Amino acid sequence: MNIPGLPPIELAPGPQIRAVHDELHGDLLELSMGPHHPSTHGVFRMVVTLDGETVVKLKPVFGYLHRNHEKIAEATSYLASMPYTDRLDYLCSMTNNWAYALAVERLSGQAVPERAEYVRVILAELTRLLNHTCLAGFLLQDGGASGTPLMYAFREREKILDLFESLSGSRMMCNYQRFGGCRADPSPDWLAAASTLAEGYGRFLDEYEALLTGNEILMARTQGIGRLSPKLAVSAGVTGPMLRATGVGYDVRKVDGYGVYPRFPFRVPVGAHGDVYDRYMVRILEMRESIGILRQALRDIPAGPILDPKSKQRGLRPKAGEVYSRIEGPKGEIGFFLISDGGPNPYRYRVRPPSLVNLTILEDMCLGQSIADSVVILGSVDIVLGEVDR
Protein backbone atom coordinates (compact mmCIF):
# COMPACT_ATOMS: atom_id res chain seq x y z
CA MET A 1 0.00 0.00 0.00
CA ASN A 2 2.00 2.94 -1.28
CA ILE A 3 0.87 6.44 -2.06
CA PRO A 4 2.48 8.02 -5.12
CA GLY A 5 4.75 10.88 -4.16
CA LEU A 6 5.31 9.65 -0.60
CA PRO A 7 7.97 7.25 0.65
CA PRO A 8 6.78 3.64 0.81
CA ILE A 9 4.94 2.78 3.98
CA GLU A 10 6.31 0.09 6.21
CA LEU A 11 3.52 -1.87 7.71
CA ALA A 12 3.97 -3.86 10.84
CA PRO A 13 3.83 -7.63 10.30
CA GLY A 14 0.25 -8.78 10.09
CA PRO A 15 -1.37 -11.13 12.57
CA GLN A 16 -0.26 -14.73 12.37
CA ILE A 17 -3.49 -16.62 12.69
CA ARG A 18 -3.06 -20.30 13.44
CA ALA A 19 -5.46 -23.18 13.25
CA VAL A 20 -7.94 -23.07 16.08
CA HIS A 21 -7.25 -26.54 17.48
CA ASP A 22 -3.51 -26.71 17.21
CA GLU A 23 -2.55 -29.52 19.58
CA LEU A 24 1.04 -28.35 20.02
CA HIS A 25 0.43 -24.69 20.72
CA GLY A 26 -3.07 -24.45 22.09
CA ASP A 27 -5.74 -21.98 21.07
CA LEU A 28 -5.59 -18.25 20.48
CA LEU A 29 -7.38 -16.33 23.16
CA GLU A 30 -9.55 -13.36 22.40
CA LEU A 31 -9.64 -11.02 25.35
CA SER A 32 -11.77 -7.93 25.76
CA MET A 33 -9.92 -5.36 27.86
CA GLY A 34 -12.33 -2.67 28.90
CA PRO A 35 -14.53 -0.71 28.58
CA HIS A 36 -14.26 -0.75 32.35
CA HIS A 37 -10.64 -1.58 32.87
CA PRO A 38 -8.40 0.50 35.12
CA SER A 39 -5.61 0.60 32.55
CA THR A 40 -7.60 1.98 29.64
CA HIS A 41 -7.83 5.59 30.90
CA GLY A 42 -11.60 5.74 30.74
CA VAL A 43 -14.21 3.88 28.78
CA PHE A 44 -12.02 2.40 26.07
CA ARG A 45 -11.97 -1.19 24.96
CA MET A 46 -9.19 -3.17 23.35
CA VAL A 47 -10.16 -6.48 21.79
CA VAL A 48 -6.86 -8.33 21.99
CA THR A 49 -6.12 -11.68 20.38
CA LEU A 50 -3.39 -13.43 22.30
CA ASP A 51 -1.05 -16.24 21.47
CA GLY A 52 0.09 -17.12 24.94
CA GLU A 53 1.04 -13.69 26.21
CA THR A 54 1.87 -12.21 22.81
CA VAL A 55 -0.51 -9.87 21.08
CA VAL A 56 -1.27 -11.03 17.56
CA LYS A 57 -4.21 -8.77 16.89
CA LEU A 58 -5.59 -5.73 18.62
CA LYS A 59 -8.75 -3.89 17.81
CA PRO A 60 -9.40 -0.60 19.60
CA VAL A 61 -13.09 0.03 20.22
CA PHE A 62 -14.17 3.49 21.21
CA GLY A 63 -17.25 5.64 21.19
CA TYR A 64 -18.55 4.83 24.64
CA LEU A 65 -18.17 8.44 25.68
CA HIS A 66 -19.68 9.96 22.56
CA ARG A 67 -21.59 13.10 23.52
CA ASN A 68 -22.48 14.55 20.15
CA HIS A 69 -20.19 17.51 20.67
CA GLU A 70 -19.90 18.49 17.02
CA LYS A 71 -23.60 18.26 16.28
CA ILE A 72 -24.51 20.21 19.42
CA ALA A 73 -22.07 22.91 18.35
CA GLU A 74 -23.77 23.17 14.97
CA ALA A 75 -27.07 23.90 16.70
CA THR A 76 -25.87 26.59 19.11
CA SER A 77 -24.20 29.95 18.86
CA TYR A 78 -20.44 30.31 18.55
CA LEU A 79 -20.07 31.43 22.15
CA ALA A 80 -22.11 28.54 23.54
CA SER A 81 -19.62 25.99 22.17
CA MET A 82 -16.78 27.44 24.17
CA PRO A 83 -17.62 25.68 27.47
CA TYR A 84 -18.12 22.43 25.58
CA THR A 85 -14.56 22.55 24.30
CA ASP A 86 -13.41 22.33 27.94
CA ARG A 87 -14.90 18.90 28.02
CA LEU A 88 -13.02 17.53 25.01
CA ASP A 89 -9.69 16.93 26.64
CA TYR A 90 -10.53 17.75 30.21
CA LEU A 91 -6.89 17.95 31.26
CA CYS A 92 -6.12 20.68 28.75
CA SER A 93 -9.16 22.95 28.68
CA MET A 94 -7.05 26.06 28.20
CA THR A 95 -5.48 24.87 24.95
CA ASN A 96 -8.81 23.58 23.66
CA ASN A 97 -10.32 27.00 24.37
CA TRP A 98 -7.48 28.67 22.57
CA ALA A 99 -7.75 26.50 19.47
CA TYR A 100 -11.47 27.18 19.23
CA ALA A 101 -11.13 30.90 19.94
CA LEU A 102 -8.44 31.10 17.26
CA ALA A 103 -10.72 29.44 14.72
CA VAL A 104 -13.60 31.82 15.42
CA GLU A 105 -11.30 34.84 15.50
CA ARG A 106 -9.97 33.96 12.07
CA LEU A 107 -13.46 33.25 10.76
CA SER A 108 -14.90 36.53 11.99
CA GLY A 109 -11.74 38.61 11.62
CA GLN A 110 -11.24 39.68 15.23
CA ALA A 111 -7.95 40.97 16.60
CA VAL A 112 -6.41 39.87 19.90
CA PRO A 113 -4.60 42.35 22.17
CA GLU A 114 -0.99 41.64 22.94
CA ARG A 115 -1.51 41.06 26.65
CA ALA A 116 -4.09 38.39 25.88
CA GLU A 117 -1.64 36.67 23.52
CA TYR A 118 0.92 36.52 26.31
CA VAL A 119 -1.63 35.25 28.79
CA ARG A 120 -2.63 32.56 26.30
CA VAL A 121 0.97 31.45 25.89
CA ILE A 122 1.42 31.35 29.67
CA LEU A 123 -1.72 29.29 30.14
CA ALA A 124 -0.89 26.95 27.26
CA GLU A 125 2.54 26.24 28.69
CA LEU A 126 1.10 25.71 32.16
CA THR A 127 -1.33 23.27 30.56
CA ARG A 128 1.56 21.49 28.91
CA LEU A 129 3.33 21.15 32.25
CA LEU A 130 0.13 19.87 33.83
CA ASN A 131 -0.60 17.38 31.07
CA HIS A 132 2.90 15.95 30.76
CA THR A 133 3.30 15.69 34.54
CA CYS A 134 0.05 13.75 34.77
CA LEU A 135 1.02 11.61 31.81
CA ALA A 136 4.28 10.56 33.42
CA GLY A 137 2.36 9.63 36.56
CA PHE A 138 -0.28 7.67 34.65
CA LEU A 139 2.36 5.90 32.57
CA LEU A 140 4.11 4.70 35.69
CA GLN A 141 0.79 3.70 37.18
CA ASP A 142 0.14 1.62 34.06
CA GLY A 143 3.56 0.06 34.46
CA GLY A 144 2.61 -1.08 37.93
CA ALA A 145 4.20 1.59 40.12
CA SER A 146 1.09 2.08 42.21
CA GLY A 147 0.79 5.42 43.84
CA THR A 148 4.06 7.21 44.43
CA PRO A 149 4.89 8.70 40.98
CA LEU A 150 1.25 9.53 40.34
CA MET A 151 0.83 11.19 43.71
CA TYR A 152 3.95 13.30 43.23
CA ALA A 153 2.63 14.31 39.81
CA PHE A 154 -0.78 15.19 41.23
CA ARG A 155 0.80 17.23 44.02
CA GLU A 156 2.37 19.50 41.39
CA ARG A 157 -0.70 19.44 39.20
CA GLU A 158 -2.71 20.79 42.09
CA LYS A 159 -0.54 23.91 42.20
CA ILE A 160 -1.24 24.62 38.53
CA LEU A 161 -4.93 23.92 39.02
CA ASP A 162 -4.99 26.42 41.90
CA LEU A 163 -3.64 29.03 39.50
CA PHE A 164 -6.30 28.16 36.94
CA GLU A 165 -9.00 28.32 39.58
CA SER A 166 -8.02 31.71 40.91
CA LEU A 167 -7.91 33.10 37.38
CA SER A 168 -10.85 31.46 35.65
CA GLY A 169 -13.02 30.30 38.54
CA SER A 170 -12.76 26.62 37.80
CA ARG A 171 -10.02 24.06 38.14
CA MET A 172 -10.61 22.04 35.02
CA MET A 173 -13.56 23.45 33.09
CA CYS A 174 -11.93 26.85 32.73
CA ASN A 175 -14.00 28.36 29.89
CA TYR A 176 -11.54 31.21 29.96
CA GLN A 177 -10.68 32.24 26.41
CA ARG A 178 -13.00 34.50 24.50
CA PHE A 179 -13.09 35.64 20.88
CA GLY A 180 -10.66 38.55 20.80
CA GLY A 181 -8.90 37.90 24.09
CA CYS A 182 -9.51 36.38 27.47
CA ARG A 183 -12.29 36.71 30.00
CA ALA A 184 -10.49 37.97 33.10
CA ASP A 185 -7.31 39.95 33.56
CA PRO A 186 -4.66 38.20 35.64
CA SER A 187 -3.71 40.31 38.65
CA PRO A 188 -0.07 41.11 39.48
CA ASP A 189 -0.39 38.64 42.37
CA TRP A 190 -1.44 35.93 39.96
CA LEU A 191 1.48 36.61 37.64
CA ALA A 192 3.85 36.56 40.62
CA ALA A 193 2.40 33.22 41.72
CA ALA A 194 2.84 31.86 38.19
CA SER A 195 6.47 33.04 38.21
CA THR A 196 7.08 31.32 41.52
CA LEU A 197 5.60 28.13 40.14
CA ALA A 198 7.67 28.33 36.95
CA GLU A 199 10.84 28.90 38.98
CA GLY A 200 10.12 25.99 41.30
CA TYR A 201 9.01 23.55 38.64
CA GLY A 202 12.53 22.75 37.50
CA ARG A 203 13.33 21.53 41.00
CA PHE A 204 10.31 19.24 40.94
CA LEU A 205 11.38 17.89 37.55
CA ASP A 206 14.83 17.17 38.94
CA GLU A 207 13.26 15.27 41.81
CA TYR A 208 10.91 13.45 39.48
CA GLU A 209 13.72 12.47 37.17
CA ALA A 210 15.84 11.25 40.08
CA LEU A 211 12.88 9.08 41.00
CA LEU A 212 12.16 7.76 37.52
CA THR A 213 14.50 8.43 34.62
CA GLY A 214 17.34 6.23 35.76
CA ASN A 215 15.11 3.63 37.34
CA GLU A 216 16.12 0.19 36.04
CA ILE A 217 12.61 -1.23 36.23
CA LEU A 218 11.21 1.65 34.21
CA MET A 219 13.94 1.25 31.62
CA ALA A 220 13.37 -2.48 31.34
CA ARG A 221 9.63 -1.97 30.95
CA THR A 222 9.79 0.84 28.38
CA GLN A 223 12.99 0.72 26.31
CA GLY A 224 12.44 -0.94 22.97
CA ILE A 225 8.73 -1.36 23.70
CA GLY A 226 6.08 -0.10 21.31
CA ARG A 227 8.40 1.13 18.62
CA LEU A 228 6.96 3.41 16.01
CA SER A 229 8.78 4.20 12.80
CA PRO A 230 8.89 7.83 11.67
CA LYS A 231 7.43 6.88 8.31
CA LEU A 232 4.39 5.20 9.79
CA ALA A 233 3.96 8.03 12.28
CA VAL A 234 4.00 10.66 9.55
CA SER A 235 1.72 8.74 7.22
CA ALA A 236 -0.78 8.07 10.00
CA GLY A 237 -0.93 11.75 10.91
CA VAL A 238 0.47 11.27 14.40
CA THR A 239 1.42 14.58 16.03
CA GLY A 240 2.77 15.89 19.27
CA PRO A 241 5.25 14.15 21.56
CA MET A 242 4.36 10.81 19.94
CA LEU A 243 5.69 12.03 16.60
CA ARG A 244 8.69 13.86 18.05
CA ALA A 245 9.74 10.72 19.93
CA THR A 246 10.25 9.02 16.57
CA GLY A 247 12.77 11.69 15.59
CA VAL A 248 10.58 14.00 13.50
CA GLY A 249 10.97 17.52 14.82
CA TYR A 250 7.51 18.79 13.94
CA ASP A 251 5.93 21.28 16.30
CA VAL A 252 3.03 23.52 15.28
CA ARG A 253 4.41 26.25 17.53
CA LYS A 254 7.45 26.39 15.24
CA VAL A 255 5.74 25.53 11.96
CA ASP A 256 2.79 27.94 12.20
CA GLY A 257 4.20 30.41 14.67
CA TYR A 258 0.73 31.31 15.92
CA GLY A 259 0.20 33.78 18.74
CA VAL A 260 3.44 35.29 20.02
CA TYR A 261 5.42 32.05 19.96
CA PRO A 262 7.96 33.28 17.37
CA ARG A 263 9.21 35.75 20.01
CA PHE A 264 10.35 33.03 22.38
CA PRO A 265 13.44 30.99 21.57
CA PHE A 266 12.90 27.38 22.57
CA ARG A 267 14.09 24.02 21.38
CA VAL A 268 11.98 21.12 20.12
CA PRO A 269 13.22 17.92 21.75
CA VAL A 270 13.14 14.82 19.56
CA GLY A 271 13.68 11.17 20.34
CA ALA A 272 15.70 8.61 18.44
CA HIS A 273 13.99 5.25 18.88
CA GLY A 274 10.28 5.96 18.93
CA ASP A 275 9.72 3.66 21.88
CA VAL A 276 7.84 4.27 25.11
CA TYR A 277 10.94 5.50 26.94
CA ASP A 278 11.58 8.12 24.26
CA ARG A 279 8.01 9.31 24.53
CA TYR A 280 8.45 9.70 28.27
CA MET A 281 11.80 11.47 27.84
CA VAL A 282 10.53 13.82 25.12
CA ARG A 283 7.76 14.94 27.44
CA ILE A 284 10.15 15.58 30.31
CA LEU A 285 12.40 17.65 28.02
CA GLU A 286 9.40 19.50 26.63
CA MET A 287 8.44 20.49 30.15
CA ARG A 288 11.87 21.98 30.67
CA GLU A 289 11.46 24.01 27.48
CA SER A 290 8.00 25.08 28.65
CA ILE A 291 9.52 26.45 31.84
CA GLY A 292 11.85 28.56 29.68
CA ILE A 293 8.93 29.89 27.61
CA LEU A 294 6.97 30.65 30.80
CA ARG A 295 9.88 32.60 32.24
CA GLN A 296 10.21 34.74 29.12
CA ALA A 297 6.48 35.30 28.75
CA LEU A 298 6.02 36.23 32.41
CA ARG A 299 8.95 38.63 32.20
CA ASP A 300 7.81 40.35 28.97
CA ILE A 301 4.05 40.44 29.46
CA PRO A 302 2.87 43.94 28.48
CA ALA A 303 0.14 46.00 30.13
CA GLY A 304 -3.03 46.74 28.22
CA PRO A 305 -6.51 45.40 27.67
CA ILE A 306 -7.10 41.68 27.95
CA LEU A 307 -10.13 41.69 25.68
CA ASP A 308 -10.30 43.66 22.47
CA PRO A 309 -12.88 46.44 23.04
CA LYS A 310 -14.31 45.84 19.56
CA SER A 311 -14.57 42.09 20.09
CA LYS A 312 -17.94 40.45 19.78
CA GLN A 313 -19.10 37.40 21.70
CA ARG A 314 -22.88 37.34 21.47
CA GLY A 315 -24.81 37.22 18.24
CA LEU A 316 -21.76 36.49 16.14
CA ARG A 317 -22.57 36.04 12.46
CA PRO A 318 -19.31 35.54 10.56
CA LYS A 319 -19.26 35.97 6.80
CA ALA A 320 -19.77 32.80 4.81
CA GLY A 321 -16.50 30.91 4.57
CA GLU A 322 -14.44 28.24 6.18
CA VAL A 323 -11.41 28.13 8.42
CA TYR A 324 -9.13 25.52 9.90
CA SER A 325 -7.00 26.63 12.79
CA ARG A 326 -4.64 24.51 14.79
CA ILE A 327 -2.37 24.88 17.76
CA GLU A 328 0.13 22.62 19.42
CA GLY A 329 -1.77 21.13 22.30
CA PRO A 330 0.06 19.04 24.86
CA LYS A 331 -1.13 15.87 23.13
CA GLY A 332 -0.51 17.01 19.58
CA GLU A 333 -2.11 19.16 16.96
CA ILE A 334 -5.57 20.18 18.09
CA GLY A 335 -7.52 21.86 15.34
CA PHE A 336 -10.99 23.21 14.72
CA PHE A 337 -12.56 23.30 11.30
CA LEU A 338 -15.49 25.66 10.97
CA ILE A 339 -17.73 26.44 8.02
CA SER A 340 -19.99 29.45 8.30
CA ASP A 341 -22.93 30.10 6.04
CA GLY A 342 -23.42 33.56 7.50
CA GLY A 343 -25.85 32.38 10.16
CA PRO A 344 -25.57 32.54 13.94
CA ASN A 345 -24.51 28.87 14.17
CA PRO A 346 -21.59 27.21 12.44
CA TYR A 347 -22.75 25.25 9.41
CA ARG A 348 -20.12 22.62 10.09
CA TYR A 349 -17.99 22.22 13.17
CA ARG A 350 -15.27 19.63 13.27
CA VAL A 351 -12.59 18.91 15.84
CA ARG A 352 -9.28 17.37 14.94
CA PRO A 353 -8.53 15.51 18.15
CA PRO A 354 -4.88 14.57 18.62
CA SER A 355 -5.70 11.69 20.95
CA LEU A 356 -7.91 9.94 18.39
CA VAL A 357 -5.39 10.24 15.56
CA ASN A 358 -2.54 9.09 17.80
CA LEU A 359 -4.62 6.14 18.91
CA THR A 360 -5.16 4.79 15.39
CA ILE A 361 -1.69 3.21 15.27
CA LEU A 362 -2.09 1.38 18.56
CA GLU A 363 -2.24 -2.01 16.85
CA ASP A 364 0.94 -1.40 14.87
CA MET A 365 2.80 -0.62 18.07
CA CYS A 366 1.39 -3.53 20.07
CA LEU A 367 1.79 -6.46 17.63
CA GLY A 368 4.33 -8.94 18.86
CA GLN A 369 4.52 -7.38 22.30
CA SER A 370 3.21 -8.95 25.46
CA ILE A 371 -0.20 -8.10 26.86
CA ALA A 372 1.36 -6.32 29.85
CA ASP A 373 3.37 -4.12 27.49
CA SER A 374 0.30 -3.16 25.48
CA VAL A 375 -1.01 -1.45 28.62
CA VAL A 376 2.19 0.58 28.91
CA ILE A 377 2.07 1.41 25.20
CA LEU A 378 -1.50 2.63 25.51
CA GLY A 379 -0.43 4.74 28.48
CA SER A 380 2.35 6.32 26.45
CA VAL A 381 -0.03 7.37 23.67
CA ASP A 382 -1.59 9.79 26.15
CA ILE A 383 -5.27 9.57 25.36
CA VAL A 384 -8.20 11.25 27.00
CA LEU A 385 -11.41 9.54 26.05
CA GLY A 386 -13.39 12.76 26.24
CA GLU A 387 -11.47 13.87 23.19
CA VAL A 388 -11.31 10.53 21.40
CA ASP A 389 -15.07 10.05 21.44
CA ARG A 390 -16.23 13.66 21.65
Place this chain on the structure above:
Amino acid sequence: MLGIGLLQGLAVTARNFLGSFHDPKRFVTVQYPEERTRLPEAYRNFPFLVSESAEDPMGTLRCVACQICEKECPPQCIYIEKSRDKKPDAGGRPQIYPAVFDIDIAVCMSCQICVEVCPFDAIKMDQVFELAATDRFGGLVLDRHALAKPNSYFQQVHPAEAADVDERLAAARRAAEEKARAAAAAKLAPPRPAPAPKPPAAQSAEAQKPSPPAA
Protein backbone atom coordinates in the same frame (compact mmCIF):
# COMPACT_ATOMS: atom_id res chain seq x y z
CA MET B 1 25.82 -0.43 38.21
CA LEU B 2 22.45 -2.09 38.21
CA GLY B 3 20.29 -0.82 41.02
CA ILE B 4 21.74 2.68 41.38
CA GLY B 5 18.67 4.21 39.78
CA LEU B 6 16.41 2.27 42.11
CA LEU B 7 18.35 3.42 45.17
CA GLN B 8 18.23 7.02 43.94
CA GLY B 9 14.47 6.74 43.61
CA LEU B 10 14.20 5.29 47.09
CA ALA B 11 16.21 8.22 48.42
CA VAL B 12 13.66 10.59 46.86
CA THR B 13 10.70 8.83 48.44
CA ALA B 14 12.53 8.65 51.78
CA ARG B 15 13.23 12.37 51.66
CA ASN B 16 9.59 13.08 50.93
CA PHE B 17 8.38 10.73 53.64
CA LEU B 18 10.74 11.89 56.37
CA GLY B 19 10.54 15.53 55.29
CA SER B 20 6.88 15.71 56.21
CA PHE B 21 7.76 15.03 59.85
CA HIS B 22 9.75 18.20 60.36
CA ASP B 23 8.27 20.56 57.78
CA PRO B 24 4.51 21.11 58.05
CA LYS B 25 4.49 22.81 54.63
CA ARG B 26 5.07 19.42 53.08
CA PHE B 27 1.62 18.28 54.12
CA VAL B 28 -0.29 18.96 50.96
CA THR B 29 -3.59 17.29 51.85
CA VAL B 30 -6.43 18.97 53.71
CA GLN B 31 -8.72 16.95 55.99
CA TYR B 32 -11.78 18.24 54.18
CA PRO B 33 -14.88 18.30 56.35
CA GLU B 34 -12.94 19.48 59.40
CA GLU B 35 -10.45 21.70 57.58
CA ARG B 36 -11.33 23.90 54.67
CA THR B 37 -9.28 25.86 52.20
CA ARG B 38 -10.30 29.40 51.32
CA LEU B 39 -12.01 29.53 47.94
CA PRO B 40 -10.56 32.03 45.47
CA GLU B 41 -12.82 34.97 44.75
CA ALA B 42 -13.21 33.91 41.13
CA TYR B 43 -14.52 30.48 42.12
CA ARG B 44 -17.88 29.70 40.58
CA ASN B 45 -20.27 26.85 40.58
CA PHE B 46 -23.96 27.64 40.14
CA PRO B 47 -25.82 30.87 39.40
CA PHE B 48 -28.06 32.79 41.78
CA LEU B 49 -30.35 35.78 41.33
CA VAL B 50 -29.40 39.05 42.97
CA SER B 51 -32.09 40.92 44.90
CA GLU B 52 -31.66 44.38 46.35
CA SER B 53 -33.01 43.64 49.83
CA ALA B 54 -32.88 40.59 52.04
CA GLU B 55 -36.37 41.24 53.52
CA ASP B 56 -38.32 41.25 50.27
CA PRO B 57 -36.28 39.22 47.80
CA MET B 58 -39.14 38.58 45.35
CA GLY B 59 -40.08 42.25 45.20
CA THR B 60 -36.55 43.50 44.58
CA LEU B 61 -35.08 41.05 42.09
CA ARG B 62 -32.86 42.80 39.58
CA CYS B 63 -34.01 40.39 36.89
CA VAL B 64 -36.42 41.89 34.36
CA ALA B 65 -37.08 38.58 32.58
CA CYS B 66 -35.39 39.69 29.34
CA GLN B 67 -34.56 36.02 28.67
CA ILE B 68 -31.10 36.68 27.21
CA CYS B 69 -29.51 34.17 29.60
CA GLU B 70 -32.16 31.61 28.71
CA LYS B 71 -31.27 32.02 25.05
CA GLU B 72 -27.50 31.97 25.52
CA CYS B 73 -27.27 29.16 28.09
CA PRO B 74 -25.31 26.38 26.34
CA PRO B 75 -27.08 23.40 27.96
CA GLN B 76 -30.42 25.23 28.11
CA CYS B 77 -30.92 24.78 31.82
CA ILE B 78 -32.75 28.08 32.47
CA TYR B 79 -36.52 28.44 32.14
CA ILE B 80 -38.15 31.86 32.43
CA GLU B 81 -41.74 33.03 32.21
CA LYS B 82 -42.41 36.74 32.04
CA SER B 83 -44.92 38.35 34.36
CA ARG B 84 -48.11 39.87 32.97
CA ASP B 85 -48.03 42.87 35.29
CA LYS B 86 -45.22 45.27 36.17
CA LYS B 87 -43.56 46.02 39.47
CA PRO B 88 -41.40 49.02 40.29
CA ASP B 89 -37.72 48.07 40.19
CA ALA B 90 -34.91 49.48 42.34
CA GLY B 91 -34.90 52.70 40.32
CA GLY B 92 -38.66 53.12 40.77
CA ARG B 93 -39.57 52.42 37.15
CA PRO B 94 -42.23 49.82 36.46
CA GLN B 95 -40.61 46.65 35.09
CA ILE B 96 -41.59 43.19 34.05
CA TYR B 97 -40.32 40.60 36.50
CA PRO B 98 -39.83 36.83 36.18
CA ALA B 99 -43.00 35.03 37.20
CA VAL B 100 -41.10 31.76 36.86
CA PHE B 101 -37.32 31.46 36.92
CA ASP B 102 -36.05 27.89 37.19
CA ILE B 103 -32.51 26.60 36.89
CA ASP B 104 -31.92 22.89 36.68
CA ILE B 105 -28.56 22.60 38.39
CA ALA B 106 -28.33 18.96 37.38
CA VAL B 107 -27.96 20.28 33.82
CA CYS B 108 -26.05 23.50 34.51
CA MET B 109 -22.38 23.23 33.65
CA SER B 110 -21.21 26.31 35.58
CA CYS B 111 -19.85 28.06 32.52
CA GLN B 112 -20.76 31.59 33.65
CA ILE B 113 -22.08 32.62 30.25
CA CYS B 114 -25.42 33.71 31.80
CA VAL B 115 -23.48 36.09 34.04
CA GLU B 116 -21.48 37.49 31.16
CA VAL B 117 -24.48 38.19 28.93
CA CYS B 118 -26.78 39.67 31.63
CA PRO B 119 -27.07 43.42 31.00
CA PHE B 120 -28.68 44.05 34.41
CA ASP B 121 -26.16 42.35 36.72
CA ALA B 122 -29.08 40.28 37.92
CA ILE B 123 -27.51 36.81 37.82
CA LYS B 124 -24.18 35.97 39.42
CA MET B 125 -22.22 32.86 40.27
CA ASP B 126 -22.54 31.35 43.71
CA GLN B 127 -19.82 29.60 45.70
CA VAL B 128 -21.89 27.06 47.62
CA PHE B 129 -20.75 23.61 46.57
CA GLU B 130 -22.26 21.30 49.18
CA LEU B 131 -25.52 20.72 47.38
CA ALA B 132 -26.32 17.03 47.77
CA ALA B 133 -30.04 16.40 47.50
CA THR B 134 -32.09 13.30 48.08
CA ASP B 135 -34.66 14.26 45.45
CA ARG B 136 -33.51 14.56 41.86
CA PHE B 137 -36.31 16.79 40.69
CA GLY B 138 -37.39 18.77 43.72
CA GLY B 139 -33.89 19.13 45.09
CA LEU B 140 -31.97 20.03 41.96
CA VAL B 141 -34.42 22.21 40.05
CA LEU B 142 -34.18 25.55 41.82
CA ASP B 143 -37.02 28.06 41.48
CA ARG B 144 -36.72 31.81 41.90
CA HIS B 145 -37.32 31.63 45.64
CA ALA B 146 -34.39 29.26 46.09
CA LEU B 147 -32.22 31.23 43.65
CA ALA B 148 -32.76 34.71 45.10
CA LYS B 149 -29.99 35.97 47.33
CA PRO B 150 -29.48 39.54 48.54
CA ASN B 151 -26.85 41.89 47.20
CA SER B 152 -25.10 41.80 50.58
CA TYR B 153 -24.41 38.11 49.97
CA PHE B 154 -22.98 38.91 46.56
CA GLN B 155 -20.72 41.52 48.15
CA GLN B 156 -19.57 38.87 50.56
CA VAL B 157 -18.64 36.16 48.02
CA HIS B 158 -17.25 38.33 45.21
CA PRO B 159 -16.18 41.58 46.96
CA ALA B 160 -14.21 43.11 44.08
CA GLU B 161 -16.79 42.33 41.42
CA ALA B 162 -19.66 43.46 43.66
CA ALA B 163 -17.99 46.79 44.36
CA ASP B 164 -17.61 47.27 40.62
CA VAL B 165 -21.26 46.43 39.95
CA ASP B 166 -22.55 48.62 42.79
CA GLU B 167 -20.62 51.57 41.48
CA ARG B 168 -21.93 51.06 37.98
CA LEU B 169 -25.54 50.73 39.15
CA ALA B 170 -25.24 53.76 41.44
CA ALA B 171 -23.96 55.82 38.52
CA ALA B 172 -26.86 54.67 36.37
CA ARG B 173 -29.33 55.53 39.16
CA ARG B 174 -27.84 58.99 39.59
CA ALA B 175 -28.03 59.58 35.86
CA ALA B 176 -31.68 58.49 35.80
CA GLU B 177 -32.53 60.77 38.74
CA GLU B 178 -30.81 63.70 37.06
CA LYS B 179 -32.70 63.04 33.90
CA ALA B 180 -36.01 62.88 35.78
CA ARG B 181 -35.18 66.12 37.58
CA ALA B 182 -34.26 67.79 34.30
CA ALA B 183 -37.47 66.55 32.72
CA ALA B 184 -39.49 67.86 35.68
CA ALA B 185 -37.69 71.21 35.44
CA ALA B 186 -38.37 71.37 31.73
CA LYS B 187 -42.07 70.74 32.41
CA LEU B 188 -42.22 73.50 35.05
CA ALA B 189 -40.30 76.04 33.01
CA PRO B 190 -42.08 77.87 30.17
CA PRO B 191 -41.69 76.02 26.85
CA ARG B 192 -38.43 76.86 25.15
CA PRO B 193 -37.03 75.77 21.80
CA ALA B 194 -33.95 74.28 23.56
CA PRO B 195 -33.60 70.49 23.02
CA ALA B 196 -34.12 68.05 25.86
CA PRO B 197 -30.90 67.26 27.81
CA LYS B 198 -29.37 64.33 25.96
CA PRO B 199 -26.04 63.51 27.70
CA PRO B 200 -27.49 61.91 30.88
CA ALA B 201 -29.60 59.54 28.76
CA ALA B 202 -26.57 58.45 26.75
CA GLN B 203 -24.62 57.95 29.95
CA SER B 204 -27.32 55.78 31.47
CA ALA B 205 -27.45 53.65 28.35
CA GLU B 206 -23.68 53.29 28.57
CA ALA B 207 -23.87 52.19 32.19
CA GLN B 208 -26.41 49.54 31.35
CA LYS B 209 -24.15 47.83 28.84
CA PRO B 210 -22.81 44.45 29.88
CA SER B 211 -19.17 44.44 30.76
CA PRO B 212 -16.82 41.51 31.34
CA PRO B 213 -16.91 40.55 35.01
CA ALA B 214 -13.82 41.12 37.06
CA ALA B 215 -11.64 38.16 37.99
